[in-house]
Amino acid sequence: MDPQYAALLAHAIVDTVRDPLLVLDCQLNVKTASRSFLREFQVEPEAVDGHPVYDILDGSLNVVGLVALLEKALADHTASKAVEIEKDFPRIGKRCLVVEVSEVFFAHNVHKAILVLFHDVTERRSIEREKQELLIETQNLLKEKHVLLLEMQHRISNSLQIIANILMIKTRATTSEEARKHLQDAYTRVMSVAEMQRHIDGAARAKTVSLPPYFKTICDSLVCSMVDDNRRVSLRYEFDDACAASTVAVSLGLIVTELVINSLKYAFPTNRPDAEIVVKYETSGDNWRLTVADNGVGRPGETPASSDGLGSTLVKALAQQVKAQIETKSDAHGLTVSLTHVTFTPRDD
Template structure:
């Protein structure tokens, strides 16, 4: 059977028990902002005397430590207009407990049979949370600063590596011009082109917005352009054409593909056109299909006669090693229409015709 509270004293006892049960600091104020009740947590948190708190003006508590401009704004301006406010942040330096950041929830209670007004005020101390958030922000800022420094140092290192490779390539070319042995000269020129292919990757990494990936079309086009301009002679003009798909590739893969293209293009320039040929062409294609890809270097040169054994040299060994590293396979087709060398990762059906 339900038994209503018999008198006002019992109601006040129950109300104070409820207030004390609340974990967060809690105040009950009248319309003049005098303290009608305070939770035990309020006294423990803010180190105030219960006898000097009950019935006192909130702003006068603790020798005026609660006379906080932000709190006045909440109680005197916001609450009269809205009657409720959640998550109102107040930061204040309390004499007994130091700097605190609090979230205040406030409610104005109106009664049906009375003109009295009661204000409920709950405090959520978020000082520790704000401190952790600030530490995280500072840590994030330091991390971002370190990443920026790393990026600057990495770009500077790549710039120096690229310059060093260019110097090495120039030395090799100068040495090739000064030696008397034609065989040695050719080996030095080959080494010069291999260094240039690596330098081309470094240049792209230095100028690209993404440090880990480079644009495959731009990379192969510039690489083949460099090879053609330095290795194709006037006595036999050879056009080196690039057709590529696939967008961007990672820098490690680009180095391997660049070296393969260098070796195959150099080989075609040196051996595909033993006799003068009009419209001599070397076609470099790079196609993709999902994660599969295919690189082809073909020419419309002399090709290999039936039964002729292809030459095996340093370039061939380099290509085979790089193909194995890329977990791909190599296929050579050589006939009267020229030679085509394809490096394929997984099953791939080419959609671009070979050089003709």
Template sequence: MLDFRKVEDAQTLAQAIVNTIPEPFVVLDDEFRVLEASVSFYKTFKVDPEHTRGRLLYSLGDGQWDIPALRVLLETIIPEHAAMDGFEVEHDFPNLGRRTMLLNARQVIYEDSSNSTILLAFMDVTNRRAIEREKEQLLKQTEELLRQKDTLLKEMQHRVANSLQIIASILLLKARAVLSDETRQHLKDAHQRVMSVAEVQRHLHASEGIDQIEVSSYLTKLCGSLAVSIVGESQPITIKVMAHSGMIGSDKAVSIGLIVTELVINAIKYAFPSAKADAMILVTYEIDAADWKLTVSDNGVGKGASDATGHNSGLGTAIVQALVKQLDAVTEVVSGSNGMTISITRATFTSHMPRAA
């Protein structure tokens, strides 16, 4: 085992340790004169040992090392705390330029001497700080772009909603003006299709521009709107919604909303040709991960499953068939004396919801 009782051996080891440290490193006496410095110190700050050792740290580089923050560290903080890590200094260092340094300092006090030394290490974080500032600037720019996007999206939603309301109003006015009952009914049906899309827009606006819609609330409001505008007092029909809570994309919501609109309109038109005290249409929507099932059932007279809607063919049937295909789903129609059930299913789904009865 080595014995470092010889001063020369201890100094040799200390010098080897200093030179091994990759970051600039300097040893100062208690008067802040340079006792020793590492090779990396000389290389980084472009100084030579002859003009460094024995000199006051503040006088290096013709006094350019007389840095106020460095004085605070060495003359105020170190005497009180004996150590300091991560003390940041930004300065125009001689032969180096404007740099940001993290200083780590330790005061070494010896038992058999009133003198002390200070170990001072430098870490250049200029590039790191520049990257951090760049990231911060990019973040601010991104936030501003997102703010502008949200503003534009809200404005677009507002304009689309207004346009849909205008179209819906025109359709109703035309429906009142025409003499043909068949044409009037077609215009009213078109009005409901427009309103189902408008309902999606209202939910998007309420979601502050997020392109996701809460399906249960959406279907409840949509069916409520259909009940108010279509169901007559002479034949009251209850429209009930039972839906799992969950978020769906606005594009999917438009398709589902149009399907529900068509199926509910058909049920109101054809399921109850005569008065029925407990007439009801039940809309259910179930979710199982990526799979889902939409069901519209009634407790009316029922009818043969002649097409995708279970009723007469026409524009509504074509719309439903196209939307079901677009949603990568399949249609099933079950009809009997107790009513009709039309299910739109994506993938395989086992239903646990009740049917209208």
């Protein structure tokens, strides 16, 4: 091939490269610069061609990492290496570049050239830094939230204990047997709520929580605090043996609490001997279903607006946290609320 034609062809190929590219000789002088290099760094060919690579761009490429890479390419004949540099370049400002260095041999290894390819990763690194800063800020907010929750739970526990102590003092001071009975009943209810609060608080502090005893404590505490001789409702539960991360367990515990309280408050406006609430937690691999069902009056005349109360909003928000879908079925035979995580295949009984 004609040497002049070969040189023109090589230069044309260099100009097709999208990323900025320099071709250096063995003395690390610039033999040619691609159009993309001239355009990216806003320089003319005469300011680059024939100059030592460390002198161009006002010496911006004379950095330790790149110098070491070029020297290694000359000495060790390495195939391809890269280094990341961040500099304030003339005319274009601060840039973060990944620089690749490759050695090219010609026929019979008589001649060789060094290729220096530049990848601009400024925007990518900026996004990564923003993500990292956002992650750190989020972690700090979560820590603050955790501290506030612990403080709130501590205050709630103390308040419940104070109320229980006052009720006990009043119980001892009263001379009326009927008043004493009511005060003892109130004391029992307050202590049940305190026990439920303690269990949820303990779940929040643990890494993983065994769900059956956790759910059982919550359900028993709710029955003890809300069911009495004037309103008899049986609560039955069926829990598969499973564990969950503390954040998931707390959300599930709050969901169970809210749904059971709603059933106790609204499902049975009149006393019924067969009044029953059933709480189930079923698992299938990594998937699960939580169901709270009652055989009460359902939600007669329900409209979309009527289902968006504080309790429903809370359950929806908690369901989103645990990545579960809510399904509600209401008819004359009662109300069933199911939360399903991903897909669920019921077991054959």
